[in-house]
Amino acid sequence: xxxPAIEACALTKRFGEITAINDVSFVVEPGGIxxxxxxxxxxxxxxxxxLLGLLVPTYGTVRILGHDMxxxxxxxxxxxxxxxxxxxxxxxxxxxxxxRVYAELYSVDAPEKRITELAEQLxxxxxxxxxxxxxxxxxxxxxxxxxxxxxxxxxxxxxxxxASLDPDSADWVRSxxxxxxREQGATILLASHHMGEVERLCDRVLMMRxxxxxxxxxxxxxxxxxxxxxxxxxxxxxxxNRTWADxx
Amino acid sequence: xxxxxxxNAVAEIVGGFSRRRVLAMVRRHYYLLRGSxxxxxxxxxxxxxxxxxxxxxxxxxxxxSSWVANASGILIGAVLLxxxxxxxxxxxxxxxxxxxxxRNLGHLFVSPLRPAEFVIAMxxxxxxxxxxxxxxSWVLAYVxxxxxxxxxxxxxxxxxxxxxxxxxxxxxxxxxxxxxxGLGAESLAWVAIFAFAPISAVYYPVSTLPEWLQVVAWCTxxxxxxxxxxxxxxDGVFRTDLLFxxxxxxxxxxxxxxxxxxxxxxxxxxxxxxxxxGE
Numbered sequence: 001x002x003x004p005a006i007e008a009c010a011l012t013k014r015f016g017e018i019t020a021i022n023d024v025s026f027v028v029e030p031g032g033i034x035x036x037x038x039x040x041x042x043x044x045x046x047x048x049x050x051l052l053g054l055l056v057p058t059y060g061t062v063r064i065l066g067h068d069m070x071x072x073x074x075x076x077x078x079x080x081x082x083x084x085x086x087x088x089x090x091x092x093x094x095x096x097x098x099x100r101v102y103a104e105l106y107s108v109d110a111p112e113k114r115i116t117e118l119a120e121q122l123x124x125x126x127x128x129x130x131x132x133x134x135x136x137x138x139x140x141x142x143x144x145x146x147x148x149x150x151x152x153x154x155x156x157x158x159x160x161x162x163a164s165l166d167p168d169s170a171d172w173v174r175s176x177x178x179x180x181x182r183e184q185g186a187t188i189l190l191a192s193h194h195m196g197e198v199e200r201l202c203d204r205v206l207m208m209r210x211x212x213x214x215x216x217x218x219x220x221x222x223x224x225x226x227x228x229x230x231x232x233x234x235x236x237x238x239x240x241n242r243t244w245a246d247x248x
Numbered sequence: 249x250x251x252x253x254x255x256n257a258v259a260e261i262v263g264g265f266s267r268r269r270v271l272a273m274v275r276r277h278y279y280l281l282r283g284s285x286x287x288x289x290x291x292x293x294x295x296x297x298x299x300x301x302x303x304x305x306x307x308x309x310x311x312x313s314s315w316v317a318n319a320s321g322i323l324i325g326a327v328l329l330x331x332x333x334x335x336x337x338x339x340x341x342x343x344x345x346x347x348x349x350x351r352n353l354g355h356l357f358v359s360p361l362r363p364a365e366f367v368i369a370m371x372x373x374x375x376x377x378x379x380x381x382x383x384x385s386w387v388l389a390y391v392x393x394x395x396x397x398x399x400x401x402x403x404x405x406x407x408x409x410x411x412x413x414x415x416x417x418x419x420x421x422x423x424x425x426x427x428x429x430g431l432g433a434e435s436l437a438w439v440a441i442f443a444f445a446p447i448s449a450v451y452y453p454v455s456t457l458p459e460w461l462q463v464v465a466w467c468t469x470x471x472x473x474x475x476x477x478x479x480x481x482x483d484g485v486f487r488t489d490l491l492f493x494x495x496x497x498x499x500x501x502x503x504x505x506x507x508x509x510x511x512x513x514x515x516x517x518x519x520x521x522x523x524x525x526g527e
Contacts, residue, residue, distance in 0.1 A: 013521070046520070052358045055520045074264055077360045086523055087354035090280070090346070097279040104272030105359040131283075147355070 003066040005030040005155050005187035006051060011060035013046050017234055020213040021048040024060070028204070030154075033181050033188040035198040038208030039239045044191040045086065047158050047208070054084055058090070076155075078106060082146035084159035088140075091133025095143050097126060098132055099150060106151035118146040121176065137164035149180065156180075158190040162197060171195075174201055195232040205231070207238045209217065214238045269361050273369030277343055281377070286502065291381035295331040299385040302327040302395040321395045322481045325404075328385065328397055329477060330450045332408050333470060334441050335381045337422070337462075339374035339436035344423040348431060354523045363513050366504070371416050378412065401488035407473045410494040412468045413502065416439075420505030424512035427521060465495025469497040503520050 006028035013020045023041035028034050038044050049055035051062055053073040058106055064071040068078040096115060103111035119125040122142045125134060130145060141164050148156060149177045161177065162170035174197060181188050198205060199219050207215040207222070215222065215238055219231055226234045283286055306323045347353050356366070389395045397404055422440050426433045447461060448470035454462050465471040476490035516522050 043522075049523055051521060054354060054358060054522045056514075058519045073515065074360060074362065079359065080358070082358055084354065084523075088351040089355065090276070090350040090352050091277070092283060093279050094283075094348075098278075101272050101276040101279070102359065105269050105361050106277060107266070107268055107360070138275070144255075201333075 002030055004028060005059075005061070006189060007063040007066060008047070008051070009063075011047065011050055011057050011062065013055065014058045017031075018201045018209070019049075019211055022209075024211075024213055026213060028187060028189060031181065031185050031186050031199045032203040033177065033190065034204045034206065035202040035208050035211040036189060036191045036208065037195075037198060037235060038191075038214075042208040042239075044207050044208055045084075045159065048084070048159055048189070048191060048213075051157060052080070053068040053077070065217050066221065068218070069104060078151065080154060080157070081106075081151055081153040082154045082157040082159070083144045085141075086159065089132050089144065090146060091131065093132055094129050094133070095119075095132055097130045098143070099146060100145050108151055114150060115146075118149060120236075123144050124150075129178065138166060138169055142169070142173070145176075147178055152184060152186075154184070154185055154186055156188045158188060160192060161190055161193075162192070162194060170197070170205055177201060195230065195235055199231045207235070209238055209241070264362060266360070266362075266365060266456060269359075269365045269460045270369045273361065273366060274372050274417070277298075277346070277369070277373045278376075280346060281380075285481060288380060291377055293432060294390060295328070295335065295381050295385040296329050298331060299389050300392070303389060303395070306393065306487065321397075321400075322478065324389055324395050325397055325400075325477055325481060326450050326474065328382065328389065329408055329473065330448070331385070332382060332446070333411040333448075334442075335378040336374050336412045337379075337418045337441050338415075338417050338437060339377035340370050340419030341422045341426075343370040343373045344419075345434055347436060348426070357522050363510065367420065367509065370419070374416060374419065375412065382413050398513060400480050401486065403491070404477065404480055406491055407476050407480075407494070408496055410469055410473050410491070413498045414473075414494075417498065417501030417505035418436070418444075420502075420509040422456070424505070424508035427509075427512040427516045430521070444468055444470055447471065450473075453478065464491075467497070469494040469501060472497070 004027045009025050011024040012022050022145060024043070024047060036044050036047065046055065051064065051069065053069045056070060064076045065079060069076070071208065093101070099115045099118070100111055103114060110115050115128070116125070119128055121204070122145060124139060124142050124146065127139060127143070130166050132140065135143065139161070143162060148158065162173050165173060178201060180186060202219060203220055205216065206213055207221055217225065223229070223232045226237050228234050228237065261495065276366070302323050347356060387396065418440060422437050425436055447457070447465040448468055449457065449465055453474060454465045454471055457465055472490045472494035476487050476494070479485050479487045
C-alpha cells in the first residue's frame with residue numbers, strides 16, 4: 001500500500017476562544033489534484049498553513065509523505081512547495097534573483113537551467129530581469145507558480161493558483177498544472193473559489209464549512225449526491241448548510 | 249502538542265546545517281543591496297558624519313583638555329566603535345525586517361531553511377553591512393585626522409569583534425520582540441541599542457557612573473570593550489582580562505538572544521504569525 005501524500009488526523013486549531021478548524025481529517029493519496037473548497041473563514045488557509053508546518057495545530061497530526069509535520073518537517077520540506085496570494089516574493093529583487101535564491105534554498109541542481117526552463121514553460125522569460133514589484137498581478141501569479149515548482153515538488157499546495165489571471169492565462173496555468181501532476185506523479189492540493197477550475201482539474205474535492213469538512217468526494221459524486229448540474233450549486237448548498245436530502 | 253512543538257522548534261535551531269542555504273540568504277540580501285544605491289549611501293552616511301563631527305571636536309579639545317591631548321584618538325575611537333555596535337545590531341535586525349516588509353517569511357519558512365541558518369546568514373549580512381557603513385568613515389578618519397584604529401594593534405580588532413557579537417545577541421532579542429508583537433515593535437530595532445549607551449561607558453570610564461550603575465555596566469560586554477579601548481589608547485596596555493570579560497558576557501548574550509528567538513519563532517508558529525506579518 002502506498003504511503004498517503006497527505007494525511008490529516010483530527011486537526012483542531014484554536015486561537016484563544018476562536019476555533020478556526022475542528023476535528024479535520026482527510027487523506028490525499030499520491031498523484032492527482034485535490035481541491036479544498038469553502039467560503040471565506042471556512043478554515044482553508046488555516047488547514048493549508050498547518051499542512052505546511054507554518055502553524056502548529058492545537059490537536060491532531062499531519063503527515064506529509066509519511067513524515068510528521070510537527071516533529072519531522074525538515075525531512076519533507078525539500079519535497080514540497082507552495083504558492084499563496086498571502087505571501088509575496090521580495091519586490092525589489094528581479095524575477096531571476098528571486099528564483100535563484102529559492103533554487104539555492106531548495107538545493108536545486110543547475111539552478112539557472114531550471115529557471116530558464118520554468119520561465120519558458122510559464123511564459124515569463126521576457127520578465128526574468130524585471131523587478132518583481134513591477135509586474136502585473138497576473139505576471140506575479142505566474143512567477144509565484146514558478147517559485148512553487150522550482151524544486152519539482154512531489155507535494156504542491158496552492159492557494160488560489162489562478163487568482164488575478166485573465167481567462168486565457170488561467171486556462172493555460174490549469175493545463176500546465178494538469179500536465180505537471182500527470183508527468184511528475186505529483187500530488188496537488190489547491191484551495192480555490194473557481195468552481196469551473198475545480199471541476200476541470202480535480203479528482204477529489206474536500207468541502208469545508210465552519211472549520212470542518214462538510215463533505216468530500218469526486219466532483220461527479222458530489223454533483224450526483226446533491227442532484228446539481230454544477231459544482232457551484234453544490235458549493236452553495238454546502239455553504240448555506242442545505243443537505244443533499246433538502247435538495248432532493 | 250504546543251509544548252512539544254516548542255521543544256522541536258528549539259531542536260531545529262541546532263540541526264541539519266547547510267552552507268548552501270546560508271549562502272542563498274546572503275545572496276538574497278546582497279541582491280537587495282546591489283540594487284539600491286540609496287541603501288548603501290544610508291549605511292555610510294551617519295557613521296561618516298559622526299566621525300567628521302567628533303574629529304573636529306577632538307581637534308578642539310586637544311588644545312583645551314590635557315586628557316584628550318594625551319590620548320588624541322580616544323573620542324574618534326569611541327565614536328567609531330559605538331557605531332560599529334549600532335551597525336552590527338541594526339544590520340542584523342534590518343535583514344529580518346526586510347523579510348517582514350516584503351511578506352516573504354511564509355515562503356522562507358516552508359523552504360528547507362532552518363532558523364539557525366537564517367540567523368547565521370543575518371550575522372554574515374550584518375558584518376557586510378557594518379563594513380560597508382564603517383569603511384568610508386575609517387578611511388576619512390585617517391585622511392582628515394590621521395587616525396587609524398588599526399594602528400593600536402590586533403587587540404583593538406579583538407575588542408571590536410566583541411562589539412559585533414554583542415550586536416548579534418541584541419539583534420536576535422529585537423527580532424524576537426518583533427516576531428512576538430509584530431511590526432508595531434519595529435522601531436525597537438532602531439532604539440534598543442541606545443539603552444546600552446549610558447552604561448557602556450563609551451566616552452567616560454565606568455568609574456564615572458554611580459556605584460549601583462557600575463554593577464549594571466559591568467554586565468554589558470560593551471563596557472569591557474570601551475574600558476579596554478581606553479586602556480590601549482591611554483596606557484598602551486592591552487588588557488586580556490577585559491577582553492575575556494567581554495567574550496564571556498557575549499556568550500551569555502548570544503545564548504539569551506538565541507533562546508528568545510527560538511521561543512518567539514515557536515510561538516509565531518503556534519499563533520500563525522509567520523503568514524500574517526507584513527506591511
